[in-house]
Amino acid sequence: MKLNKRQSAILMSAITTVLLVTILVGGLLVSNDRIVTNLEYRNLPPSLAHPFGTDWLGRDMLFRTLKGLSISIGVGLIAATASVIIAVCLGIMAATMGRIADAVISWLVDLFLSVPHLVMLILIAFVVGGGMKGVIIGLALTHWPSLTRVIRAEVMQIKAADFVQTSRRLGKSRWFIAIKHIFPHLVPQFLVGLFLLFPHAILHEAAVTFLGMGLSPHQPAIGIILSESMRYLSTGMWWLAFFPGLLLLLVVRAFDLIGDRLRSLVDPYRANE
Amino acid sequence: MQLEALNVGFGYRKNNWTFRHIDLSLRKGEIVGLVGPSGAGKTTLGRILAGYEQPLEGTVKLNDAPLPKTGYHPVQLVFQHPEKAVNPKWRMKDILHEGWNPDDELLERLGIDRDWLQRWPNELSGGELQRFCVARALGPMTQFLIADEMTTMLDAITQAQIWQAVLDMAKKQNMGILVISHEAPLLDRLCSRIIDISSNVMREG
Amino acid sequence: MSILEVQNLSISFKKYSKGLRQEQNQVIHNLNVSINRGEIVAVVGSSGSGKSLLAHAILGILPGNATVTGNIFYEGQLLTEQRKEELRGTEIVIIPQSVKFLDPLMKIGSQVQTSVRKRNAVTAQKKIFEKYKLHPTVEKLFPFQLSGGMARRVLVSMAVVSEASVIIADEPTPGLDMEVIKEAENSFRELADNGSGVMIITHDIEFALKVADKIAVFYAGTTVETAPVSDFSGKGENLRHPYTKALWRALPQNEFIPIKGSQPLANDMPAGCPFAPRCEQATSECSEGLPEERYIRDGMVRCIYAT
Numbered sequence: 001m002k003l004n005k006r007q008s009a010i011l012m013s014a015i016t017t018v019l020l021v022t023i024l025v026g027g028l029l030v031s032n033d034r035i036v037t038n039l040e041y042r043n044l045p046p047s048l049a050h051p052f053g054t055d056w057l058g059r060d061m062l063f064r065t066l067k068g069l070s071i072s073i074g075v076g077l078i079a080a081t082a083s084v085i086i087a088v089c090l091g092i093m094a095a096t097m098g099r100i101a102d103a104v105i106s107w108l109v110d111l112f113l114s115v116p117h118l119v120m121l122i123l124i125a126f127v128v129g130g131g132m133k134g135v136i137i138g139l140a141l142t143h144w145p146s147l148t149r150v151i152r153a154e155v156m157q158i159k160a161a162d163f164v165q166t167s168r169r170l171g172k173s174r175w176f177i178a179i180k181h182i183f184p185h186l187v188p189q190f191l192v193g194l195f196l197l198f199p200h201a202i203l204h205e206a207a208v209t210f211l212g213m214g215l216s217p218h219q220p221a222i223g224i225i226l227s228e229s230m231r232y233l234s235t236g237m238w239w240l241a242f243f244p245g246l247l248l249l250l251v252v253r254a255f256d257l258i259g260d261r262l263r264s265l266v267d268p269y270r271a272n273e
Numbered sequence: 274m275q276l277e278a279l280n281v282g283f284g285y286r287k288n289n290w291t292f293r294h295i296d297l298s299l300r301k302g303e304i305v306g307l308v309g310p311s312g313a314g315k316t317t318l319g320r321i322l323a324g325y326e327q328p329l330e331g332t333v334k335l336n337d338a339p340l341p342k343t344g345y346h347p348v349q350l351v352f353q354h355p356e357k358a359v360n361p362k363w364r365m366k367d368i369l370h371e372g373w374n375p376d377d378e379l380l381e382r383l384g385i386d387r388d389w390l391q392r393w394p395n396e397l398s399g400g401e402l403q404r405f406c407v408a409r410a411l412g413p414m415t416q417f418l419i420a421d422e423m424t425t426m427l428d429a430i431t432q433a434q435i436w437q438a439v440l441d442m443a444k445k446q447n448m449g450i451l452v453i454s455h456e457a458p459l460l461d462r463l464c465s466r467i468i469d470i471s472s473n474v475m476r477e478g
Numbered sequence: 479m480s481i482l483e484v485q486n487l488s489i490s491f492k493k494y495s496k497g498l499r500q501e502q503n504q505v506i507h508n509l510n511v512s513i514n515r516g517e518i519v520a521v522v523g524s525s526g527s528g529k530s531l532l533a534h535a536i537l538g539i540l541p542g543n544a545t546v547t548g549n550i551f552y553e554g555q556l557l558t559e560q561r562k563e564e565l566r567g568t569e570i571v572i573i574p575q576s577v578k579f580l581d582p583l584m585k586i587g588s589q590v591q592t593s594v595r596k597r598n599a600v601t602a603q604k605k606i607f608e609k610y611k612l613h614p615t616v617e618k619l620f621p622f623q624l625s626g627g628m629a630r631r632v633l634v635s636m637a638v639v640s641e642a643s644v645i646i647a648d649e650p651t652p653g654l655d656m657e658v659i660k661e662a663e664n665s666f667r668e669l670a671d672n673g674s675g676v677m678i679i680t681h682d683i684e685f686a687l688k689v690a691d692k693i694a695v696f697y698a699g700t701t702v703e704t705a706p707v708s709d710f711s712g713k714g715e716n717l718r719h720p721y722t723k724a725l726w727r728a729l730p731q732n733e734f735i736p737i738k739g740s741q742p743l744a745n746d747m748p749a750g751c752p753f754a755p756r757c758e759q760a761t762s763e764c765s766e767g768l769p770e771e772r773y774i775r776d777g778m779v780r781c782i783y784a785t
Contacts (some may be wrong), residue, residue: 045446091352161357161360162352162357162358163357163359163360165325166350166358166409167371168346169323169324169325169345169346169349169350170346170371170372170373170409170412171343171344171345171346172347172371180363183358184360184362185362192302279625284716294594310657311531311625311627311654311658368514381738384736384738384739384740385740386739386740388746396745397743398524398527398741398743400524400527400740400741401743404740426652426681427653427681427729428522428523428524428681428683428725428734429683429725429726429729429730430724430725430728430737431736431738431740432522432728432730433728433729433730433734433735433736434728434736434737434738436734437734437735437736455654455656456684457486457656458684458729458730458731461730461731461732462730462731463730471691
């Protein structure tokens with residue numbers, strides 16, 4: 001069966017979603033006793049019993065990685081959703097609440113875009129007290145600016161459209177126009193934004209944690225796993241970093257892929273191919 | 274009962290006027306043409322009369338009162354390009370019913386096929402969409418209609434169809450119509466008098 | 479022999495209908511039209527009915543989801559996609575609807591010069607500007623700085639300097655006032671007098687009647703009639719197709735009387751004659767297939783009852 005572009009996009013998205021949900025749920029279901037210290041099986045290279053090998057405390061790396069990824073995906077999802085919500089609110093406010101609101105929000109966007117994500121993220125995470133809460137708040141507060149710009153432009157454009165102007169003259173309220181005319185146009189931006197923000201959030205989470213300023217060391221987050229493994233790389237234990245890193249890459253790429261496919265579906269110039 | 278523009282001027286900056294000192298009045302039940310070279314501001318004047326734009330100077334009055342700022346606007350405007358005047362994410366039936374519920378007779382007179390109501394705007398052509406825009410604008414509270422090159426992009430049959438339906442409604446509701454067009458035969462056919470926007474401007478010097 | 483001949487052209491598009499299903503939407507059916515040297519043919523039909531696609535098919539610039547069947551001949555030679563590309567912009571040129579189709583970042587003078595092929599580009603451009611009363615300062619302007627009338631003159635002058643044998647003008651009139659339209663009429667006639675074949679695609683039948691020699695009437699994706707301009711007179715007795723007659727009668731300077739209904743949608747075509755549902759003369763025979771072309775009195779018609 002030959003699939004058209006729209007069908008294949010949906011299929012790809014479905015497969016990647018299943019993969020991600022599997023990792024998330026799998027990680028959550030793995031009980032903590034699967035990754036307890038087991039000094040008998042220390043430093044084992046990958047084998048059938050331990051496909052990802054074990055670490056210097058004899059913990060199974062496959063389960064640790066799954067657990068770590070599911071924490072990362074969870075953190076990423078919460079942070080990306082919060083970011084998107086911030087972006088939508090600010091974008092709509094900038095476009096509808098007059099010149100001063102627009103100037104203030106645009107200034108904020110420029111400010112956040114001019115400072116590197118990671119620096120800002122570390123600062124915020126540190127200020128709110130670190131840990132998982134710190135990382136989530138930090139991620140949420142740093143990833144909204146570019147989407148805000150997109151949403152602001154979109155709302156401005158729709159607001160000026162003839163059909164919105166006409167709706168006003170047909171006696172419709174601002175509220176009606178916001179909900180019925182403008183909002184439906186933002187849903188695709190919302191979804192695509194979510195999927196494109198997620199990989200950023202998850203990578204930054206891993207990076208901050210890797211640097212020791214994110215999640216606490218007893219949570220097996222992917223960043224922690226990677227940073228710990230650094231110390232053992234020189235002793236030839238390559239699997240400690242390789243498999244977790246690869247899986248992280250796959251997950252990030254999967255989200256990126258979904259975002260791209262969705263974007264090509266909502267792009268009117270490519271939508272009918 | 275009349276729609277009046279008194280000493281209306283418009284421009285994007287002061288001292289850079291598109292037009293100034295325009296006086297125009299339109300009585301109920303009257304059909305008047307508005308002509309002028311392109312760029313003279315016919316469309317802008319139409320938008321001002323329908324409340325889409327505020328004049329930089331002068332006032333627009335309806336029955337000696339200023340135009341209402343909220344609620345159903347008694348002066349409705351139909352644009353040249355219907356594609357931009359309908360929300361692409363709405364079904365045709367929702368677009369048609371946004372202001373009022375046109376009866377079957379009007380739909381038939383305008384040549385609107387029942388099947389189209391379930392369709393999306395991108396499935397219909399400009400001529401079909403324009404019939405919806407016209408129907409939408411002809412509600413019982415509409416006292417004046419501004420037709421800005423309303424049928425310029427349409428074939429002659431659709432043009433005649435739409436205008437016959439509009440003339441009919443206008444008579445029934447005693448509606449006044451301002452026809453902006455550069456097609457002399459159409460204006461001759463429809464209008465009792467014709468205003469030239471450029472002579473208005475020139476008078477100012 | 480005609481310089482350009484379009485035979486049995488059909489164009490369809492892949493389009494998403496409901497959700498994930500893709501359907502083929504046939505927009506142009508078995509269309510025939512031909513142009514001779516020195517002749518102006520106007521293809522008249524309502525806007526959005528797909529007649530611009532005819533121009534795009536001739537130039538070979540249809541979008542990727544289009545499927546084309548039928549043949550196009552240039553000087554008796556079949557036009558392949560490769561040949562179209564060779565001739566595009568040199569032997570076959572299009573006068574676009576507006577300056578939006580020009581390079582927005584290139585000055586007008588240079589853009590006109592790039593259209594010149596055989597002669598010295600700069601002198602040819604200066605000459606044509608003089609002829610079309612375009613002030614030399616226009617050379618230095620960018621497309622967005624042109625007024626409506628100026629833009630039209632620039633677009634036409636580009637077609638003239640190219641000395642192409644086939645010139646296709648897509649909707650040349652909307653938004654122009656009488657004076658500029660008059661100018662456009664003259665320039666099209668001049669192009670034809672220089673030996674080019676001119677095809678004007680328009681919804682504006684009044685303009686078409688003023689400028690063209692032959693009118694091809696486009697309805698629901700095909701040409702239902704081709705008639706010399708002189709047939710459009712009186713009450714339209716000389717016209718062949720009931721749609722053309724209705725079109726003529728609906729003009730504001732004639733009776734301004736419409737017929738009921740509307741053109742069928744591309745994905746909802748009646749079997750047989752596309753005009754049958756609106757036609758007073760229609761019988762059951764009319765729905766038995768698209769009527770064949772018949773040649774009557776120096777014109778073509780697709781109606782089994784035409785006389």
